[in-house]
Each structure stands twice: as C-alpha cells, then as structure tokens.
Amino acid sequence: MKLSVVILNYNVKYFIDLCLQSVLAATKNIDTEIIVVDNASVDGSVPWIKAQFPQVKLVVNNENLGFPKGNNMGVSQAKGEYVCILNPDTVVAEDTFSKALDFMDKNQQFAIMGPKLIDGSGTFLKESKRGIPTPAVAFSKVSGLYKIAPKLFGKYYNMRLPKDKSGPTEILVGAFMFMRTEHYRELKGFDEACFMYSDDIDLSYRSLQLGKQNYYNPDITVIHFKGESTPKDFAYQLMFREAMNYFYKKHFHVSRLVKVWIKLATNIFSYLKRMRGTNSIIKKKQPYCYWLVSDELDLKIEVNKNALFLHTSGIKGVLEHINRQTEIIFDPDTISFAEMIAFMNEHKGGFSYKFLSSDKSHAVGSISSNAKGEVLVMS
Numbered sequence: 001m002k003l004s005v006v007i008l009n010y011n012v013k014y015f016i017d018l019c020l021q022s023v024l025a026a027t028k029n030i031d032t033e034i035i036v037v038d039n040a041s042v043d044g045s046v047p048w049i050k051a052q053f054p055q056v057k058l059v060v061n062n063e064n065l066g067f068p069k070g071n072n073m074g075v076s077q078a079k080g081e082y083v084c085i086l087n088p089d090t091v092v093a094e095d096t097f098s099k100a101l102d103f104m105d106k107n108q109q110f111a112i113m114g115p116k117l118i119d120g121s122g123t124f125l126k127e128s129k130r131g132i133p134t135p136a137v138a139f140s141k142v143s144g145l146y147k148i149a150p151k152l153f154g155k156y157y158n159m160r161l162p163k164d165k166s167g168p169t170e171i172l173v174g175a176f177m178f179m180r181t182e183h184y185r186e187l188k189g190f191d192e193a194c195f196m197y198s199d200d201i202d203l204s205y206r207s208l209q210l211g212k213q214n215y216y217n218p219d220i221t222v223i224h225f226k227g228e229s230t231p232k233d234f235a236y237q238l239m240f241r242e243a244m245n246y247f248y249k250k251h252f253h254v255s256r257l258v259k260v261w262i263k264l265a266t267n268i269f270s271y272l273k274r275m276r277g278t279n280s281i282i283k284k285k286q287p288y289c290y291w292l293v294s295d296e297l298d299l300k301i302e303v304n305k306n307a308l309f310l311h312t313s314g315i316k317g318v319l320e321h322i323n324r325q326t327e328i329i330f331d332p333d334t335i336s337f338a339e340m341i342a343f344m345n346e347h348k349g350g351f352s353y354k355f356l357s358s359d360k361s362h363a364v365g366s367i368s369s370n371a372k373g374e375v376l377v378m379s
Helices: 013-026 045-052 067-076 096-106 135-142 181-186 199-209 234-251 256-283 316-321 337-346
Strands: 003-009 032-039 057-061 082-086 110-118 176-180 213-224 289-293 308-312 326-330 352-356 362-365 374-377
Touching: 003 013, 003 067, 003 096, 013 032, 013 045, 013 096, 013 337, 013 362, 032 045, 032 067, 045 057, 057 067, 067 082, 067 181, 082 096, 082 181, 096 110, 096 176, 096 213, 110 199, 110 337, 176 181, 199 213, 199 234, 213 337, 289 316, 316 326, 337 352
Parallel strands: 003 032, 003 082, 032 057, 110 213, 289 308, 289 326, 326 352
Antiparallel strands: 082 176, 110 176, 352 362, 362 374
16 A cells, blocks of 8 residues: 555544545545544544545544544554645645655655645645754744844744745644655654644654654645644643643753743743634624635525625636635535645635535635634535
C-alpha cells in the first residue's frame, strides 16, 4: 500500500464530511487506506461516517484521548509506505496526494513535508512554515518585533522564506504532515504526555534532532478552517500554556527568570488568540447575497429572509459581486476541490465561502482562522 491517511475527529461532523469527500477524490488512483480515529464525539459523527463513508476504516474511542494518542492509534494500524496526518477541518485538492508522493519519492533527504495552508477565507496561514520557538524567538513573536523587522525577528514564522517559495523549514503544523511511515515510527509518533497544541512542534523538532530536514511545499495548497474542535475559550488558554511549558521543559534548560517569562508569554499569546476569536464572532455580518455553484437546480437554503439567493452552474459571474457581502456555496459534485481552492487563493478577502455536505443537507465554512465556523441548513 502506498498511502495511509490518518484523521483524528472530535465533534466536527460536517467538517469531517467535507474533508472525507476531498480525500476520497484525491485518492481515486492511489493505493490508499483512510483511517479515522474518533475521540468520543457526541455530535453524531460516528453514525454519520459509517453511513456516508463506509469505505473508511473507523476507530472509535470511548473517551477523548487527545491529539497525540489518537493519531498514534491511527498510525499503529497504518499499512502505507507513507502516512499523512490530516486534521478533520481540512480540504485537499484532487492532486494533493499525488503531488506529495511524487515529491517525497524524488526527495529522500526530506523527512516531513507540509503544504501551503489557507483558512476558510482564502487567507494564508503563517504557521504553515515556522522556526523552532526558542524563548528568544517566542519573545520576538509575542512582542510583535517580527512585524517591525521580519527579516531580523521573523524566525517564528520563517519569514525569510516567502510564502510562495518552497524550501526547508524547521517546524510544520499538525493539520497536514506528510512523511514516510517508517520515519513516524522511528520518532515513536507524537509525544502522548502532551494532550495537544505543542505536539506538532515537538515532532518536527525531534525529526531535526535525528539529522533530518523538514520541508515547506507551497506547490500544494490545503484549506484549514482551524479550531473547529478546539474553541478559543479559557480552557484553550490554559491548555495551550501547559503544552508550551511542557515543550520548553522537555527540550530547553532555562533559568527561573526565563520560565517566568515563558509562562507570561504563553498566557498573553493564548489570551490574544481567544480575544481575536471572540471579536471575529462579534464582527460577523450576515451575507447579503448567496451564490450557489451547483448543477442541482432544486437546492435551497434556509437564510435570512432579506438575503438574496442566486443560483448558477458557473463561478465567473460572481466576480461582479466581489466585496459586496457575497457568500459562495460550492457543490463538490459540480466543481472540483482544486478549482475551489484556486478560486479562494486568488480572491481571498473578496467573498466568504461554504461547501455542501455529501448529502447536500448542510453547508459549512469559516470566515476566520480564530473562530469556529458556521453550519447552514439546506432544504
């Protein structure tokens, strides 16, 4: 078997539905197994996946075991030469895995590869490529110095490497990590002592310690809605702080003063993310116009009665409505995932976007990388 795709799910029924639609489209011509590990979801995810995607191998846990242990369980059953750790709130293009496999087959020197990630609005996610967050690097991030002098202080987001240029990078994000299964097992997977948040940093860092190189590849673009199963609340703030404290304690010998700084910095960082998420919800506006890209003429949507609903089987006509509170709803049976991603990449900020579920009953999407997305009911 060439590829194992491992997806850890927790209470994101309609987002994992979209994710699995895209993964199945991207693996049609590849010898692949899809392993979904469910961490005790209570939103009906398990029966939904069984009904809509019977070809998926489903592992059901009776409790939430965390990100590291859940993924390690999935990879323990993987038979593929390569493994892709994939978040349930992602969307891949039809050529994502063929490109990834071709690249890794030709570049044996690279250990872990990550793509260019964009959020649900099409905006580039800076965490696609990062440096090791040493205390000094973390200070430049939290203090905002990286914005003032990115080439000097921009190591946290590896800003010397442009977002559209490929190259080595120290840290990759756990939303999409592509590697040889043998390498994952050599690393003994994610560190299960950390429930979540610093696990991808730790795995990337341990890969470097083995003398390997990690790689950022913007020739592959993947949507990551972010935070669907981890809302930015106070519990998140505490969990993030403890995760980063664990990482520093594990890998760096620091003074008591630096430990105090780390605790303060992680508190500030997680608090600001929580506030940005809250503000995103407050600022959200109801779209004035919905544009459905679908060949199914009888689809309707339950929206505000003042909203105008447009229907078309094409996408170009919507450009005249750019920046007019227009929301595009993509039907994966009509337009390819590659076309959706390319359109969002090109017209980021001009529209908001949603995507139809496999049974056309719902549409999901997100306007911000800091807040949970939205589910619309179709009728």
